[in-house]
Amino acid sequence: MRIKFLFFIFFLFTMSFYGQGHDWKGKRITNRENQNKSNTWINFRRDININSIPNQAIAKIACDSKYWLWVNGNMVVFEGQLKRGPNPNDTYYDEIDIAPFLTEGKNTIAILLWYFGKDGFSHNSSGQAGLVFDCAALNLYSDGNWLSKLDRGFSSTIDKNPNYRLPESNILFDARKSDFKWIDPNEELTGSSKANVLGTAESKPWNKLVLRPIPHWKNYGIANYTNPTEIPKEGHGEWIICKLPYNCHVTPILDIEAPAGLTIKMQTDNFDYMGLHVASVRAEYITKEGAQQYESLGWMNGHVVKYWIPKGVKINTLTYRETGFNTEFTGYFKSSDPFYEKLWQKATRTLYVTMRDTYMDCPDRERAQWWGDLVNESGEAFYALSPSSASIAKKGILELINWQRANGIIYSPIPEGNWNAELPGQMLASIGYYGFWNYYINTGDKETIANVYDGVKRYLDVWKLKPNGTLIDRKGDWYWGDWGKEIDKQLLYNAWYYLALKGYLNMSELLGKTVEADRTQKELLAFKEAFNNIFWDGKGYRRSDYKGTYDDRAQALAVVSGLADKTKYKTLLKIFKTSHLASPYMEKYVLEALFVMEESKFGLERMKKRYHNMVNVSPWTTLNENFGDETTTKKPDYGTNNHAWSGGGLTILAQYVCGLYPIEPAWKTFMVKPQLGDLDYAETGNKTIAGNVNVKIAKVDKGLDIVLTVPNASEALVYVPLKNKNVIIDGKKVYTNIKEDAYNIYRVKSGKHKISAR
Template structure:
């Protein structure tokens, strides 16, 4: 095992981030080299089960002043050491159809003369982030100089099985470990290790299942050493080193919930056994010591705040204990402060939760799965684009960082099956009731449009177009005689019709929006013929929903049409679902109405009726993601009382998160489900986009913002909102007659300043000049150009 040098960890990550730019032609050239040069050992390379190998390569560098680049990939995990120093872990998670290689500047790690590169490759059996695949490792080191040199993976590399990794218990979220350090010689990562007895690597000959590599687009994950660890109630630094013997238990606490790997320096007798575990069972590792000084560092990370070290056998001296958080290099550049301390704390904890849940993908949860589901967005990108700053791209600050969203969309497309369906989640071999989820597919198409309108990346639409077409045609082939699509309902977990195969209002509403979005995207890339087909299908589907699923008596939508009413009643009874049926249609529900409204299915003449139906049902305990759609519609009312109600609902339903030890976002308002889940983060988006009031107005190329404060019952609110154009610093303070404010609009951007139209405006001052307001629907509006603005508004009493 290895000991990471924490200064080297920080140096390596900084250097990696600074040297991430590349030339497209070089990507193609390197990919071709890597694709042809996979190596392994003579050991088994079969598709299933764990395999662990150590590869070593010694090489000479004559000039360390020139750039040196390491390009590498492995099925399916690796860690890299140069001259005994830890460099990185990888690769980013991938669909087997779309693997990506890492490209890293290693110049600072090299010395003149002999150098040693060591790559420990793990072919772990499949998990929630790993698909089964044959084993293989490929790399090329490029040394620039008067004589450029390439060092490729070939039979000159030395290789040995990493025998200390023994059989392990399965976990869906993380890779558990049973390590027996006695089974491997110490120090194999160091240059002076004698590897003459090791075998030479062999070329992998059968590459039929090895898809072509492309260069990794995501920045590398940031690794941060966590300070202030607590052991048995006291500061760890004040206690270490100390001896632990059989039966001793150390209770370790981190200052915050983290996704981290653990590192321990030990001095032990051979055969002592140490266990690392937490009460939730995701961390459940065992380490058997060799004799003498040694280090145990877990390969994978674990979501944890409290864990236990238990001496199961023998005795040992614990000299050092570290936890290293690993995650996407987001910086929380946004901020939020208001007159309500509870809301301020919530913003802080919810945005921190997004950081925990952002690795090489948006994760659904950190404690149970760590899986990239398409319905991680919304809300993940909503919070990202208003709060987070990513690492610079080509020397420019990356505000509203779209890269995690783009990779999720791409990996979802790569999951497409022969019949046209894409999976509900990526990068795993999981096939159960949630393998396909029809509504997630619609989120995917909508996500492509969200990505395009935030980035302007037309080439990505072209990349996604064929997969989108195939998936939407799968839906269109399932239209019934009523013109509705018959498939499974889901949308949210509290939807009474979840899992039912029917002509559901929720799914058909989502599909309508997906078809409309696809038609829009098709026109952008001049796929006009197919775009017309999707546009026509969208209009016909909207008509069918309003014709066959409208309940005239209640003035809202039935939740779905069931062909066999008797069978449906029997099924509902068996599942203890109290759903009434009428002429084959399941009774109206809140979910059917809110999704019809949100997905723009409701005609103008029916809007008031549907909103009336919803208004009496807002307070019921739905799952969190239902509130995401509810809050959007409530804010659309432009009514201060409704704005106040939203804040009250957040205070009541999100406060338990602050009272819980982890202080992370939850999956559900009620007690069941994950306690660190992406579903619960979205109030942070509403605080930035609606309370502070800064939102994108149209696609990014329009260069427009909306400035529309919704303070509700807050006396003041201020902060920084991140936009695609940069930071917008804003403050709002209520006065006896109105409100005073400051706002900084980015240069080159126009904005529309809006105020609630419930009160008649008496006066608006902007930069000490009176400004006229126009009435637009139920708001007062005025244009702003880029620059700093301070002002006040007063209302007639």
């Protein structure tokens, strides 16, 4: 019953992906002077009288592109609205209960709108700035009675603007031209006019409005930098470096006194690091006369915030606001070697900073939902973050299929306005065993699998087989396998295809598609035989026309997919000990292959070697895009310094070192099959959708001690090596007839348990 209840709560939280049949009365409005220019900012205000405050007043709000909402001068929403869209045509909308902010009598609704006005790798511009507000409880709807005004205090910087991948512009605010007094109920929106009605809420170009499927951002509030004593009391015409506790999404804040007309610049270290050819976002502020406060509303990220403050400016305080995805850091990992704890911490921070409107590859250069990255990210989240994080994976899954082309091809990143190229390997990864199916096994969300099933089949049908039973070569729009060199691409594509079929077989069985399941099972068997006949040469897997080093990436996929049987493990191990071609994206699968082969000692050794620079040398709290030069101890400086695909080691530590993995959906049944290698002990845990799961494994003389927490209505299968025949659970000696390879397996019900194996 508890699991069913949690499922119910989970689905209430994530909601249905499409709208709830709302009858929209609010009109789409804008300012009469608005010309839909990029980086347009518009003020909207409506004053109403309320005789009685309702218990609940749900406001449904949509815009292109972002908004900030104040009710009676109180901040209610900090950066509302998701980037467009759920598919190439439609637009998201928000819901927020504004009842707690209302008073009897006069009430002021104030909304600041930011219109990106350009496409990007994470946004599909509608081409029309505007707002819809719809609150039935107050009988308040956006219409021609709302006041609106172009906010001329906002404009764009002259140069060093963001690269073309980002739909966001740099924000310049001139305090001599505008202020924020208009949000105060006691002030007026001077210079305003009646709003211009563009059409109904769901008319073109916004079309259908789809309820936001992920939560509003967590607002951590305003905070001081970690080096407040190093911040001077006045500007000197040089950069002031303000340190953040870790890499995060921030909006910088000023509290100063100044003469009018001086320019203050704000940016993070990421702007410098990436270089101008891939510039990220930054901000500028032009002072007015006297005391003033300002918060630059467009988020940026980094390890420091840099302020250029000219002479003549008195600094009262420099602070920041952190915002981020609304989830909790419930997962943890500890071990006898602090290296792996530090890797876990950096991977978790990397994961979190790459979550916002969508999963993204990096928060500075692109903010794009590349699905190869998302597969790794979503796997990590189930071990590191609370169940609310699953909603962003669900959003990505539905978007991927809803953007599918008429010819069946899927592509990412999406949402997008200036990209439409297919990366075949990443697309096969997304729909397969590690993508869609891993989401299901962790959440039990059958509805989402049912919604995307036909789209998965349509994409698999794009791929055809040669007479020899392997894939006909397809290069797609971008013939990509991984970053790096000596990539046996078509061999990788064959392995990814097999994993996609494996996931599709599981989906077919789940949904009762018996004909498809039988057909796919036969194809899997035939494909495995063909793969080994064609690509195995006795020393490893390779294409006959591939002349490079045996590709560790392709060997790894052969192992984790099950294409390689155990008789080949000894040979493949030699490749893994000499081939280090994989980028951090594919290294996750190499490490996993080693643990599947039960080479845990070398798996941990390779993990430490490959991540050494990122973990022990790099000063960053996050993991960068590439490994860099492993032959030196120089700081790694290859690619971005916060890249989604680099955290796969986190999954390995939880899933294989500590051995936690769900066998039945939503953690109803899960395994505990630890492989400590040379570690003396390791422990991990997280709040799963079924409840808290925790395990600690310690080596003792001639055996293991395990402390395990199993949630209510769940059970665990504990794997104990055959050599440890004396097993005591909660003080009682137990026996089992369940054996698998070199293990005895013990069923353990809900509760906290102590297991001794000698």
